[in-house]
Amino acid sequence: MEERYNAQGIEKKWQEFWDREKLFAVKEDTTLPKFYCLEMFPYPSGRIHMGHVRNYVIGDVITRYKKMRGFNVLHPMGWDAFGMPAENAAIKHSVHPSKWTHENIAYMKDQLKKMGLVYDWQREVTTCSPEYYKWNQWFFLKMLERGLAYKKASSVNWCPSCETVLANEQVINEGCWRCDTVVVEKDLEQWFFKITEYAEELLKDADTLGGWPEKVVTMQRNWIGRSEGVEVDFRITGSDRKLRIFTTRQDTLYGATFMSVAGRHPVIRELVKDKEIIRQIEALSDDPEEKQGVFTGCYAENPLTGERIPVYAANFVLMEYGTGAIMAVPAHDQRDFEFAKKYHIPIKAVIVPENTEGTENVAPDNQAFEDYGILIESGPYSGLSSEEARGKIAEFLEQEGLGKKVVHYKLRDWGISRQRYWGTPIPIIYCQSxxxxxxxxxxxPVILPEDVHISGKGASPLAETEGFVNTKCPRCGADARRETDTMDTFVDSSWYFIAYCLGGNHKVNFTPGLSTGESTPTLHLSQLSYWMPVDQYIGGIEHAVLHLLYSRFFTKVLRDLGLVRIHEPFKSLLTQGMVIKDGAKMSKSKGNVVDPDLLVEKFGTDTVRIFSMFAAPPERDLEWSDQGVEGALRFLNRIWTFIYKNHGVLSIRATGQLKDVSHLSASASQLLRKTHQTIKKVTNSIERDYHFNTAIAALMELVNETLAFSPSDEDEMDLLRYTVRQVILLLSPFAPHFSEELWREIGERHTLCNETWPSWNEDIAKDEEIELVVQINGKVRARTTIAAGLDDETVRESAFGDAKIQELIKGKTPRKVIVVQGRLVNIVI
RNA sequence: GCGAGAGUGGCGGAAUUGGCAGACGCGCUGGACUUAGGAUCCAGUGGAGUGAUCUGUGGGGGUUCGAGUCCCCCCUCUCGCACCA
Incomplete structure (x- = not known):
């Protein structure tokens, strides 16, 4: 055994060993409980960064732990390999995206191995390979058959920098999710996935995501944005045209004093003939701060009162939501209120707060009253509560054919067309006839051609690649053109967790999952039903509504295609915090990045792993500290040195079972107790919430006690061997190479990876003595050591027996005495 | 503006159901060993006080024998959504 801990030599050795022995390559074994542990796969940008390290170490610790707990653990890895940066690199460095991507993958895969991360590499997926993206195309066609994929012209989010369209989820604070460039509107023909078809189910099943952080579930619910209301038709005066609006506040219908429509609402084109008005409508500002409108010259009639009210075009009405038109109730909607004030439109209050004296119509001065209340001036509905009135008015409108109850969602269909090269070709052909x-x-698959010219200017490279574009129509054989847009890369990541189950890139095949009778597909993709759902998913919170919503949608579509049985892909989700340095997220632009390669070279990966897991619980942000890393190395060094110094005693293989422990010295039985307490603590910390920081802290405590212990006879040496053995086992998920090496040094011959996680004995773990705190009026006045497990009366007596306590309560009668088992006695005087 | 979360030593962070605040680590102080120490080991380390003791979990109030933990009000920070009718 080397005197000093030399991480580099050890780590290489064991990495090669795990790789060679394929210890983490798994098969479907129905006799074992399965555990599917998954981390979000990386985009192969070139190098692994600390965020990846943290994410993947968490998954690796869980994987190793669960394996030791007897689970058949699937832990795969792959590459989210399509995307913009590869194209940018091509433009900048004249290297083909494919070459650039594959070189990055090779380098990063090596980095992952150097971190000691164990994956079933046989199941690797690379989304830019035809074997993989073939299935993107296959899903697209299946969805097309079912009406879940469709093409439409619409106003879309356009990123001028990426020169492509973005889905709504991909616009963050009006900027591009990737590059932050302010997104502009553009009218384009686009392919969409009909995620709205699943809006209700996505919302309803959010309730079943018990293993997810509540925050993420809430974000998804809000994103789906269900709201119940009514659509009501307002007849336009002097025309057959009706203006349909959506409202959730039909109880305020009597208070509508005008209407507002979006600037692009078709009614404007149909009914507004005045050029000057049209010009003004087109000139409306899109500044969200300032409400602007133009009177269209039209009037509409309130279907309940027959009242004639003006119709405005307003800049704050969205064409995309509801019907693109609203009834405006300034007394009870703040936006309408501001608008009415600005354009001197009457404000009519029809709701008053409950318990309001009198029923006089008080028009509000400063702001709208938006709460529910009691209706006034509302014909037959006056006096009703808002809740009652909503129901009754909705029913009345339906009966009279004036409107209907509807549910609207904020969620819109997922636009998947991208005007870029490095993505999955959309398998569509356009034929003249x-x-x-x-x-x-x-x-x-429709193969993405390699021989393209990527200039970064003008149209998509595919559109300029004649050999790709020109094809024959599969139906009539005439000359035809291929679709040149590619798919959003979020399509790739919406089912990669399923590809792993099927064996990775080369083995993915869904066709056997479908029977010939499409209406009742039989399920015989047994691998999928064995592994899915993912038991533990780990990744960044930035995907709260992007990838995580798309994946849920895809899973439901695949279920409806008969390919999976489950309704939800991810049973539990852990969103790890960011890695922070000097108070800011690590980033190249801030210049505060720490290079994992350099760290591993200097300290060894086990030290980096220990620090990353110790410095903060996984869901919180992690403040990087170079000195903290040194502390982690010190911890490992102390264990190493201790085992080195006691090698003579420790290298005799322990049996794992202790003989007679009844006559151990006080210090020895304390160590035995501490050992069992630590096994319990570490296990519970991992099981409860993956709080590895407290698990490692507990291990450090045990190590501190172990190092202070010197055995006095053969039985105590046995105990020491036993304890050291437990320490190594408990440490192994966190510092696997270090542990594997020491495992051999203490005489073990087989790999730690196949060992069983230690268990504790509750009787041994129990303290024999406790320190009893004696309080007077809630303040600690004395501490005394007593035997554990005494009855309340005895505990009480020993509290009163304390000399100091007797002094303090002399001559006073306790009014009350509280005894807390195993903890304290509080005497109230 | 709305929604969610957080606020504990110099720092990262601990603290089952309300029951010894500050585990563990970093840093710092003193000491040992040493030609040397940015290695290692030992001791100490929330604040105030010589001391008994007092005080202390963002601020204020409350419930309780007892509050970091529960309730009410306020402040600060972080994140998400932001004209969604």
């Missing part, structure tokens, strides 16, 4: 023709399933 046949129109839009799907590529026949047997012709898949």
């Amino acid at each position: 046949c129109g839009i023709v799907p590529v026949p399933i047997d012709d898949l």
Whole structure:
């Protein structure tokens, strides 16, 4: 055994060993309980960063722990390999995206191995390979058949920097999710996935995501944004045209004093003929701070009162939500209130707070009254509560054919077309005579051509690649053109967790999952039903509504295609915090990055792993500290040195079972107790909430006691061997190479990876003595050591027996005495 | 503005159901060993006080024998959503 702990030599050795022995390559074994541990796969940007390290070490610790607990653990890894940066690199360095991507993957895979992360590499997926993206195309066609994929022209979010369209989820604070560039609107023909078809189920099933952080579930619920209301038709005066609005506040219908429509609402084109008005409407500002409107010259009639009210075009009404038109009730909606004030439109109050004296119509001065209350001036509904009135008015509107109850969602369909090269080609052909023709399933994959010119200017490279664009129509054989947009890369990541189950890139195949009778598909993808759902998913919170919502949607679609049985892909979700340095998120632009390669070179990966897991619980931000890393190395060094110094005693293989422990010295039985307490503490910390920081702290305590212990006879040496053995086992998920090495040094011959996690004995773990705190009026006045497990009366007596306590309560009668088992006695005087 | 979360030593962070605040680590102080120490080991370390003791978990109030933990009000910070009718 080396005198000094030399991480570099050890780590390489064991990494090669784990790799060679394929210890983490798994098969479906129905006799074992399964555990699917998954981390969000990386984009192969070039190098692993500390955020990845933290994410993947968490998953690796869980994997190793669960394996020791007897689970058949699937822990795969892959590459989210399509995307913009590869194209940017191509433009900047004249290297083909494919070459750039594959070189990055090779380098990063090596980095992952150097971190001691163990994956089933046989199941690796790389989304830019045709074997993989073929299935993106296959899903697209299946969804097309079911009406879940469709093409439409619409106003879309356009990132001028990425020169492509973004889905709504991908616009963060009006900027591009990738580059922050302010997004502009653009009208384009786009392919969409009909995620709205699943809005209700996505919302309802959010209730079943018990293993997810509440915050993420809430964000998804808000994103889906369900609201119940009514659509009501307002007849336009002097026209057959009706203006349909959506409202959730039909109880305020009697208070509508005008209407507002979006600037792009079709009614404007149909009914507004005045050029000057049209010009003004087009000139409306899109500044959200300032409400602006233009009177269209039209009037509409309130279906309940027959009242004639003006119709405005207003800049704050969204064409995309509801019907693009609203009834405006300034007394009870703050936006309408501000608008009415600005344009001197009457404000009519129809709701008053409950318990209001009198029923006089008080128009509000400063702001709208938006709460529910009691209706006034509302014909037959006056006096009702808002809740009652909402129901009754909705029913009345339906009966009279004036409107209907509807549910609207904020969620919109997922636009998946991207005007970029490095992505999955959309398998569609445009034919002059046949129109839009799907590529026949047997012709898949539509291969992304490699010989393209990527200039970064003008149209998408695919559109300029004649050999790709020009094709024959599969139906009529005439000359035709291929779709040149590619798919959003979020399509790739929406099912990669399923690809792992099927064996990775080369083995993915869904066709056997479908029977010939499409209406009742039989399920025989047994691998999928064995592994899914993911038991523990780990990744950043930035995907709260992006990847995590798309994946849920895809899982439901795949279920409806008969490919999986489950309704939700991820049973538990852990969103790890950011890695912070000097108070800011690590980033190149801030210049506060720590390079994992350098760290591993200097300290060894086990030290980095220990520090990352120790410095903060996983869900919180982690403040990086170079000195903290040194502390982690010191911890490992102390264990190493101790085992080195006691090698003679420790290298005799322990049996794992202790002989007679009844006659151990006080210090020895204390160590035995501490050992069992530590096993319990570490196990519970991991099981309860993966709080590895407290698990490692407990281990440090045990190590401190172990190092202070010197055995006095053969039985106590046995105890020491036993304790050291437990320490190594408990440490092994966190510092696997270090532990594996020491495991051999203490005489073990087989790999730690296949060992069983230690268990504790509750009787041994129990303290024999406790320190009893004696309080007077809630203040600590004395401490005394007593035997554990005494009855209340005895505990009480020993409290009163304390000399200091007797002194303090002399001549006074306690009014009350509280005894807390195993903890304290409080005497109230 | 709305929603969610957080606020504990010099720092990162501990603290089952309300029951010894500050585990563990970093840093710091003193000492040992040493040619040397930015290695290692030992001791100490919330604040005030020579001391008994007092005080202390963002601020204020409350419930309780007892509050970091429960309730009410306020302040600060972080994150998410932001004209969604």
